[in-house]
Amino acid sequence: MAESMKHIDPDTMPRSPGITYQQLLDTDSKPVPDVLRLQSPRDLGTHDYAAERYTSKEWHDKEVARLWRRVWQMACREEDIPQPGDHHRYDIAGISFLIVRAGDGAIKAYPNACLHRGRLLKEHDGRANELRCPFHGFCWNLEGELVDVPARWDFPQIITSEFSLPAIPVATWGGFVFINPDQKCAPFEDFIADLADQFDRWDLSKLYKQVHVAKIMPCNWKIAQEAFCEAYHVNGTHPQILKSLGDVNSQVDVWDNCARVITPSYTPSPLLGYEVSDEDMMRSLMDIPEDQPVPELPDGTSPRAWSAMNTREMLRPDAGDIVDEYCDAEMVDNLDYTLFPNFHPWGAFNRIVYRFRPNGDDHRSCIFECMMLAPFQGERPPPAEVTWLQADEPWSSALGFLGKVFDQDAFNMPKVQLGLESTYKPGITLSAYQESKVRWLHHRLGEWLDD
Ligand SMILES: [Fe+2]
Numbered sequence: 001m002a003e004s005m006k007h008i009d010p011d012t013m014p015r016s017p018g019i020t021y022q023q024l025l026d027t028d029s030k031p032v033p034d035v036l037r038l039q040s041p042r043d044l045g046t047h048d049y050a051a052e053r054y055t056s057k058e059w060h061d062k063e064v065a066r067l068w069r070r071v072w073q074m075a076c077r078e079e080d081i082p083q084p085g086d087h088h089r090y091d092i093a094g095i096s097f098l099i100v101r102a103g104d105g106a107i108k109a110y111p112n113a114c115l116h117r118g119r120l121l122k123e124h125d126g127r128a129n130e131l132r133c134p135f136h137g138f139c140w141n142l143e144g145e146l147v148d149v150p151a152r153w154d155f156p157q158i159i160t161s162e163f164s165l166p167a168i169p170v171a172t173w174g175g176f177v178f179i180n181p182d183q184k185c186a187p188f189e190d191f192i193a194d195l196a197d198q199f200d201r202w203d204l205s206k207l208y209k210q211v212h213v214a215k216i217m218p219c220n221w222k223i224a225q226e227a228f229c230e231a232y233h234v235n236g237t238h239p240q241i242l243k244s245l246g247d248v249n250s251q252v253d254v255w256d257n258c259a260r261v262i263t264p265s266y267t268p269s270p271l272l273g274y275e276v277s278d279e280d281m282m283r284s285l286m287d288i289p290e291d292q293p294v295p296e297l298p299d300g301t302s303p304r305a306w307s308a309m310n311t312r313e314m315l316r317p318d319a320g321d322i323v324d325e326y327c328d329a330e331m332v333d334n335l336d337y338t339l340f341p342n343f344h345p346w347g348a349f350n351r352i353v354y355r356f357r358p359n360g361d362d363h364r365s366c367i368f369e370c371m372m373l374a375p376f377q378g379e380r381p382p383p384a385e386v387t388w389l390q391a392d393e394p395w396s397s398a399l400g401f402l403g404k405v406f407d408q409d410a411f412n413m414p415k416v417q418l419g420l421e422s423t424y425k426p427g428i429t430l431s432a433y434q435e436s437k438v439r440w441l442h443h444r445l446g447e448w449l450d451d
Contacts, residue, residue: 004443005254010039013433018270021251021262029305030327033201035347036262040253044439048427051420053442054220059449060093060363067341067448068093070182072191074343074355075099077209077371078175079383081107085127085142090179094361097168098122099177100131102142107172109179110165114138115146131165140165174345175205175373194255195339202347207373209383210351213398214369216359216391217410219417221366222441225342225356227409229441231263231334232434235271237408242269243276244285244303252436257444259437260347263334266304278303287401307332315349319375323349338437340444352402364417370399370406 010022022039025032052059075090081101088099089112096112098121112120114133121131121140130147132139139148144165149155169180171188173196178188217224227233234247246267253260265285268276279294282303288294297306308328315323323331326349335347344354351373359365369386387398395410396403420428430439 004044005256005440006043008041008043010041013041015433016248016270018249019246019267021246021249021264024246024249024264024267025327025329027302027304028327028329029308032327032329035198035201036327036329038253039251040255041433042254042436042440044254044432044436044443046430046432048429049439049442050427051423051425053445054223054417054420055363057363060220060358060361062449063358063363063445064093064095064361067445068095068181068358070180070185071341071448072169072171072178072180072185072188073341074339075109075177075179077383078107078172078177078205079208079380080125081177083127085129086125087122087128087131088125088177089122091360092181093358095181096120097179097181098131099170099179100142107170107177108142108144109168109170109177110144111168111181115163115165116149174199174203175207176343191257192339193257195258195337195345198258198260198337198347199345202349204345204353204373206375207351208376208381209371210374210381211372211399212369212384212386213371213389213395214367214386215389215393215395215410217366217368217413218364218391219366219413220363221342221356221358222445223413223416223420224366224368225344225354226438226441227412228336228344228354229338229437230261230435232431233409233412234263235269237412238405241284241405242272243283244281245269247271248434250434252433254436254440258337258339259440260335260337261437263336264329265332265334266302266307282307304328304332311349315375318377319349320377338441340441341448368410370395370402 025036076088076099080088081099084101084103086101090097090099098110098112100108102108112122114121116136116138119133119135121133130139130141137150141147144167146160146163168183169185171178173192231247231250234245244266246264247269248271250261250263266281268281282294305328308331311331312323330348335350337347338344342356346352353371353373355369357367359367389398395406
C-alpha cells in the first residue's frame with residue numbers, strides 16, 4: 001500500500017487561497033493538542049473510479065463476499081447490551097448476527113441462525129437467559145453451548161459438545177462493539193490502531209448514546225457515505241453556511257485504515273470572495289434570522305473564541321472541568337473521522353457518529369444512521385433506542401439544525417444514484433486533495449475486493 005499512498009509535503013502541495021487550518025490553529029486561545037497538529041496528506045493519484053461500483057449487482061456481490069463477510073465492523077454500543085442475556089441483532093448486507101452479553105459479562109457474537117433448520121434465533125433486541133429457536137425449540141445458553149433439544153432421542157447424530165453456536169470475533173473500542181464475520185480475520189488491534197492513536201484525548205466510552213436516528217436512503221451505501229467525506233460540496237449544497245465555514249480550507253489527512261477531514265467553523269469560505277462581518281458569520285452558523293439580534297462579543301474576542309467559550313460552559317455541567325483543557329478548535333471545528341469501511345466518529349467534543357450500510361442485499365438502497373454521544377455525571381443514562389425515519393420524514397424532524405443540513409445532503413443522494421445509472425462516462429472524477437478521503441475509501445475498497 002505504501003507505494004500507492006505516498007506521503008506528500010503539506011507545505012508545498014497545492015492548496016486553496018486563504019488561511020490554512022494550521023494557521024488558524026495558531027490563533028487559538030488555548031494550547032492546541034498534538035493530534036490537531038498532525039498532517040498526513042497522501043498522493044492517491046488523480047484517476048477516476050468506475051461508476052459500476054455504485055450501480056452493479058456484481059460489484060455489490062463482491063463487496064458482500066470479500067468485504068462485509070471479512071472486515072471488522074461496528075455492530076452496536078456496549079451500553080446497548082449492559083446486562084447478561086441482553087442481545088442485539090446486527091444485520092449487514094442480508095446477513096444477520098447476534099451480539100450477546102454472556103453470563104460472565106463478556107460479549108459474544110454468533111451468526112443469527114439456529115443450527116437445526118437455520119431459522120433466525122432472535123428477530124429483535126431484548127433480554128433472555130437463553131437463546132431458544134422459536135421454530136422447534138433448540139436451545140443454547142448465552143455462552144453458545146447447546147442445552148436443550150426437544151425429543152433429544154430423535155437426534156442420535158448430534159454430539160452436544162460439538163453443537164455449539166459458532167462464535168465470531170468480537171472487540172470493543174470507545175464503547176463500541178465491533179464484530180468480524182470471518183473467524184480467521186486479522187487482529188482487531190491492527191485494524192483500529194490508526195484511529196485509536198487519534199482518539200487518545202477523546203474517550204468515546206465515557207459518553208452515552210443520547211440520540212440514534214436511522215433512515216433507509218434510496219442510493220448505494222457509498223453515495224450516502226461519501227456525501228459526508230468532504231467539505232467541497234458545501235458551496236453547492238449548503239450555501240447558507242458558507243459565511244461561517246472554511247469549506248475549502250479543510251485539512252484532509254489519510255492514514256492506512258483511517259482518515260479525517262477537519263473543516264473549520266467561524267472562518268468564512270474563501271469561495272465567497274468578499275469580507276464577511278463577524279455578525280454575518282455568527283448569524284450564518286447559529287441560524288439566527290435577519291430580524292433577530294446577534295449576541296454582542298466581548299472586546300477583543302473573536303466569534304470563534306466566543307463560541308468555544310459558550311460551548312465549554314454548555315458542556316461543563318455534564319462533562320465537568322475537563323472542558324477547560326479543550327482548545328477552541330476542539331470546541332467548534334468539524335473533525336470528521338472515518339474508519340474503513342463505514343464507521344464515522346467525530347473527534348473532540350463533537351458527539352456525532354455516522355454509520356452507512358447496504359440495506360439488506362439491495363445495492364441501490366442503504367441504511368444511514370446518526371448517533372449523538374453525550375457526557376453525563378453520575379449513573380449512565382440508558383442509551384437511546386433507534387428512531388427509524390420513514391421515507392417521507394425529513395432528518396430535521398429528528399435532528400433540528402443538523403437535520404436541516406442532512407436533508408440538503410439527502411436531497412442529492414437518489415439523484416446521484418440515477419445520474420450514475422445514466423451517465424455515459426465510465427467513472428467518477430475526484431479532486432486530488434479535498435476529496436482524498438473519498439479516494440482513500442475507494443483505494444482501500446479496491447484492495448479488499450481484488451484480494
Ligand atoms: Fe453536507
